[in-house]
Amino acid sequence: MSTSADAILSARGLTKEFFGFKAVNNVDLDVREGTIHALIGPNGAGKTTVFNLLTKFLTPTEGRIVFRGKDITGVKPADVARLGLVRSFQISAVFPHLTVLDNVRVALQRKAHLGTQFWRSNRLLDRLNDEAHDLIEAVGLAAFAAHDAAELPYGRKRALEIATTLALDPPVLLFDEPMAGMGVEDIGRISDLIRRIAKGRTVVMVEHNLNVVSDLCDRVTVLARGEILAEGDYEEVSSNARVREAYMGSEDG
Template sequence: MGEVYELVSTAILETRGLTKQFSGFTAVKSVDLSVKEGTIHALIGPNGAGKSTVFNLLTKFLVPTSGQIFYRGEDITSVEAASIAQRGLVRSFQISAVFPHLSVRENVRVALQRKRGGCFDFWRSEKILDQYNDRADELIDAVGLSEFRTHTAVELAYGRKRALEIATTLALEPNVMLLDEPMAGLGREDIGRISALIKQSAKGRTVLMVEHNLSVVADLSDTISVLQRGEIIAEGTYAEVSQNPQVISAYMGSGHGHH
């Protein structure tokens, strides 16, 4: 029996029959998603497919109409957002945007403080904040922002803002990192950079990313789930889903294939 149990326990984040209706319109329809621990899992689909809704259900911004969400085998459907963050399920791109006028380093320090259970003690002495500097600098270096350490977040180019958002997310030491369209609006060079960064930060953790564009997740994901009109129409490796006739027609039918 041990064997079977092992197999069951590899899914770190799972949904069963996840459904969300907005005044009669079904945005997400009975979605079963299984994200295996230690993998990069991409949820992709054309505009209006329901990706953001699934993401918002997983991150507790929305409450499902029906269905369940499991984290490490525990039903967290009615658990609050703050509590799931403490368990290590962290949504990216929700922090750095809050402090546009703090420097790159200050943004990362605030996130580190938050991880250590602090409230935002901006009035604390420099000395207390300085203990976070080494770790902050390590993270800034890891995302390639060392030369921008003293720049304010608002001054950064778009792709570098994304790198900062990844650094502030990593500061929270997530077990599962949830990324909402991390490549949206990026040029080719930045896509390559952010992609490498996601791969790097995925070491030793699990990543679920929502992405519109299938080609950008090609060599980034272990598993890709394709959503269309609120339902998963295909799942597998990039090679598998990109050959799937339903996927091809979903993308063609939506009036745009690749960016």
């Protein structure tokens, strides 16, 4: 399998078939290290299926996936996460009746080799406080550290989920529609947060909001009917006649 030299995550011939229907057909993809890479496309394009294949929540019918030079096609999702390919909002655990601080401390336990048992003593968990507060501040939740997660507005909960994911210190973060259901203010806040945390990391995201994609992403892969329609920076793909035709009637770029 030949991959781009600067790719941290690659797929070749990625295909997923459901009962004879090819939801994804022969997709080749290279995600360059240190970039924010978006997967976009109209409804039914196959972008979520590709995302689920990359994060190992689905097994490909055909094709190969390589992460940091290692073939991960047959690797389980939890093991892929341990390698540093972490899917936010699905893998991160936010407990509504724990405080923001305690949520982040729980997420830090694995990295600190403390396991994830809730009966760890406060003395042991207090060793994680400085790092937890740093993460909480990084996602803009310093004023909410003592609040229960259930009390947070929707956008702030998303920020907490990102903090718990960052606790694993992953080199690659994958976001599945991170702006879904958000108002304008929250979209701006989470966009700024993703931009900040992407420094020194690679981000892959499925996103419907094309304003977010144009503002955030270095590279964009457009999918339609399970195949790659176009790829490049946002200006390139948004001016592509085939992309405009695929989006006609569903989204305005």
